[in-house]
Amino acid sequence: MALIRYIGRRLLFVLPQLFGIVAVSFFLLKMIPGDPALLMLGPLASQEAINEIRSVMGLDKSLIEQFVIYLERVLSGDLGTSWQTTKPVMEDLLKRFPATMELVTLSLLFALILGIPVGILASLLKKSIINKFSTYYGLLAGSLPDFWLGLIFIFVFYTILGWAAAPMGRLDLGILPPAVVSGSYFIDSLIAGDWETFNNVVAHLTLPVLTLGLINAGPIIKMTQSTMDRLLESDHIRYARSCGLGEFQIVRRAFRNSLPSVLTIVSVLYSFLIGGAVLVEIVFSWGGAGQYALSGVLNADINPVMGFVVWSAVLCLILYLIVDLLYFAIDPRLRD
Amino acid sequence: MTDSISLSLNNLTVDYPGYKGSGTIAVKDVSFSIEKGKVLGLVGESGAGKTSIARAITRQLVEPGEITAGEIIFENKNIVSMSQKELRKYLGSQISLIVPNPKSELDPLLTIGRQLGDVVKTHLKLNNKEAREAVLKVLEAVQIPDHNSRYSAYPHELSGGMAQRVIIAMSLICNPKFVISDDATSGLDVTVQREIMKLMQNIIKEKDLSVLFITRDIGLAAHFCDHLGLLFRGQIVEIAPINSFFKNPIHPYSLALLSAFSHSVKWRKVYSTDPQKWSKEFFINGNVPDSMIEVEKGHLVRMIR
Numbered sequence: 170m171a172l173i174r175y176i177g178r179r180l181l182f183v184l185p186q187l188f189g190i191v192a193v194s195f196f197l198l199k200m201i202p203g204d205p206a207l208l209m210l211g212p213l214a215s216q217e218a219i220n221e222i223r224s225v226m227g228l229d230k231s232l233i234e235q236f237v238i239y240l241e242r243v244l245s246g247d248l249g250t251s252w253q254t255t256k257p258v259m260e261d262l263l264k265r266f267p268a269t270m271e272l273v274t275l276s277l278l279f280a281l282i283l284g285i286p287v288g289i290l291a292s293l294l295k296k297s298i299i300n301k302f303s304t305y306y307g308l309l310a311g312s313l314p315d316f317w318l319g320l321i322f323i324f325v326f327y328t329i330l331g332w333a334a335a336p337m338g339r340l341d342l343g344i345l346p347p348a349v350v351s352g353s354y355f356i357d358s359l360i361a362g363d364w365e366t367f368n369n370v371v372a373h374l375t376l377p378v379l380t381l382g383l384i385n386a387g388p389i390i391k392m393t394q395s396t397m398d399r400l401l402e403s404d405h406i407r408y409a410r411s412c413g414l415g416e417f418q419i420v421r422r423a424f425r426n427s428l429p430s431v432l433t434i435v436s437v438l439y440s441f442l443i444g445g446a447v448l449v450e451i452v453f454s455w456g457g458a459g460q461y462a463l464s465g466v467l468n469a470d471i472n473p474v475m476g477f478v479v480w481s482a483v484l485c486l487i488l489y490l491i492v493d494l495l496y497f498a499i500d501p502r503l504r505d
Numbered sequence: 506m507t508d509s510i511s512l513s514l515n516n517l518t519v520d521y522p523g524y525k526g527s528g529t530i531a532v533k534d535v536s537f538s539i540e541k542g543k544v545l546g547l548v549g550e551s552g553a554g555k556t557s558i559a560r561a562i563t564r565q566l567v568e569p570g571e572i573t574a575g576e577i578i579f580e581n582k583n584i585v586s587m588s589q590k591e592l593r594k595y596l597g598s599q600i601s602l603i604v605p606n607p608k609s610e611l612d613p614l615l616t617i618g619r620q621l622g623d624v625v626k627t628h629l630k631l632n633n634k635e636a637r638e639a640v641l642k643v644l645e646a647v648q649i650p651d652h653n654s655r656y657s658a659y660p661h662e663l664s665g666g667m668a669q670r671v672i673i674a675m676s677l678i679c680n681p682k683f684v685i686s687d688d689a690t691s692g693l694d695v696t697v698q699r700e701i702m703k704l705m706q707n708i709i710k711e712k713d714l715s716v717l718f719i720t721r722d723i724g725l726a727a728h729f730c731d732h733l734g735l736l737f738r739g740q741i742v743e744i745a746p747i748n749s750f751f752k753n754p755i756h757p758y759s760l761a762l763l764s765a766f767s768h769s770v771k772w773r774k775v776y777s778t779d780p781q782k783w784s785k786e787f788f789i790n791g792n793v794p795d796s797m798i799e800v801e802k803g804h805l806v807r808m809i810r
């Protein structure tokens with residue numbers, strides 16, 4: 170009951186939040202110098218042709234008018250057209266966001282699978298190698314740029330050793346993508362039961378997932394370790410020990426209590442990576458949403474950029490709602 | 506003789522080392538024995554070292570605390586030299602601890618039924634159904650009203666008094682022989698405090714428990730202890746059977762405490778400290794001496810003659 174009321178209250182704020190995000194990014198983008206009409210037609214275009222294109226694109230109207238027109242279109246599900254791809258932005262993003270989400274989700278899963286056990290062990294075994302490892306790992310992962318690690322991996326595992334698939338997108342050229350269900354090739358090829366495609370998808374995912382996963386495991390290890398450190402010294406864990414509970418039960422209780430902190434760091438990483446994975450996407454020619462938005466920015470192609478902002482905002486709001494529901498599931502104190 | 510003793514401390518010393526070695530000696534050279542079925546009250550002001558003694562017995566001292574000397578003998582075994590594995594078999598099943606601030610001592614994410622059940626399952630190897638029955642039984646024994654629904658309550662849903670009852674239930678669920686109560690009622694309202702004390706008194710009598718009853722309130726200890734020990738800056742300054750203690754308190758610190766806790770003017774006068782007694786028999790340069798003297802049978806006072 171408290172839950173339903175809570176979700177209701179959250180949804181009430183979604184529209185104002187979205188409006189705010191769209192407004193701020195619209196006006197900020199318009200402040201970037203560069204005339205799309207000029208860029209589209211090239212330096213030799215006549216003034217008349219430029220004026221014509223400007224009025225077709227609505228660029229001759231006032232900023233406020235342009236914003237109102239844009240909002241009306243967004244509300245009807247139209248994110249405009251990209252002059253670079255000459256396709257509706259909505260159509261482009263429907264292809265690219267699944268690619269990004271697939272990459273980011275699998276990378277974070279990998280980071281969790283690596284980070285949580287290492288964090289727990291580093292906290293339990295204070296004087297062990299794994300504790301030292303975790304300290305240096307945090308430093309290293311925090312200081313290495315992810316795209317650089319990606320380039321090194323490509324050089325070692327593709328160029329020298331030849332183990333990895335070519336860093337040219339999500340599939341080999343000769344292989345057709347699986348029928349679209351979720352948009353994630355990983356899931357869709359599983360659904361289709363197409364093992365050849367699945368294997369190829371995994372081969373292409375390996376290096377970028379390894380890159381982003383290894384970098385993002387750093388903060389997850391740190392958070393897990395420091396929270397476990399704090400909890401293992403807490404009153405209720407000491408009390409559980411004085412009741413004679415076994416070490417496994419103690420660790421399980423401490424970990425359960427540290428889940429909210431781990432969840433927080435994962436949600437921060439997740440929302441950051443939706444746009445922040447762009448350099449790794451470029452290195453692996455992933456064709457993701459970040460890459461699409463970046464090329465929009467560089468070419469004064471505003472619709473893809475705005476479309477990306479709207480999509481990211483919606484995805485983040487959904488993400489935070491899910492995270493809040495998970496907090497609810499973990500901690501009974503939040504339920505009333 | 507030793508077979509009638511439940512737990513004894515021999516020259517226990519607890520140290521909290523600082524960064525440069527020399528730290529706080531929180532408990533110094535403390536010895537006492539608790540006979541089976543008897544209650545020893547340990548009284549002292551805040552910071553005297555009471556909790557350190559309780560935590561030393563369960564080997565759960567807060568960092569950087571450590572036992573630097575002495576023995577803790579429970580049923581002819583030295584707790585200080587036990588392995589963690591052996592210790593775990595005793596804790597919660599034969600020796601249990603009642604703690605203050607019950608709400609921060611319970612796991613906030615698990616129901617109390619689950620927390621009690623975990624303890625009884627660990628020690629008595631019961632299955633889920635048997636554990637549930639044992640939990641409901643002990644919740645009833647500590648007089649938690651509506652215990653069937655409280656079984657699935659979370660700690661934050663309980664009042665302080667109710668949570669304290671849960672902690673008492675936790676300490677009883679495996680039928681221990683020895684119970685330590687560390688300032689169990691300090692965080693509670695006076696009326697709730699009285700109910701909890703009554704409950705503990707009944708249970709101690711009914712189960713014939715051996716108890717170390719730690720408190721700041723000497724009046725509270727007077728009501729149901731068989732022996733009384735007074736802790737002052739980590740050392741016992743006077744320890745005696747209860748009658749002997751109240752009839753013939755000797756150490757000036759005992760007298761000061763008694764007078765502070767006496768409600769009637771008459772008693773306050775009887776107990777009030779005669780400055781003559783703060784003499785060099787009891788203090789050497791402001792410190793208590795190392796020796797104790799037996800003034801009556803079982804009545805020891807830290808002094809020199």
Ligand SMILES: Nc1ncnc2c1ncn2[C@@H]1O[C@H](COP(=O)(O)OP(=O)(O)O)[C@@H](O)[C@H]1O
Pocket residue numbers: 521529530531549550551552553554555556557558567568569570
């Ligand atoms: N975690 C700790 N670190 C350092 N010193 C401590 C710690 N806990 C207790 N002490 C020292 O031990 C003394 C006794 O503390 P404690 O056993 O909690 O007393 P009590 O329970 O009688 O109030 C305190 O005065 C303090 O100096």
Ligand SMILES: [Mg+2]
Pocket residue numbers: 555556557688
């Ligand atoms: Mg204390």
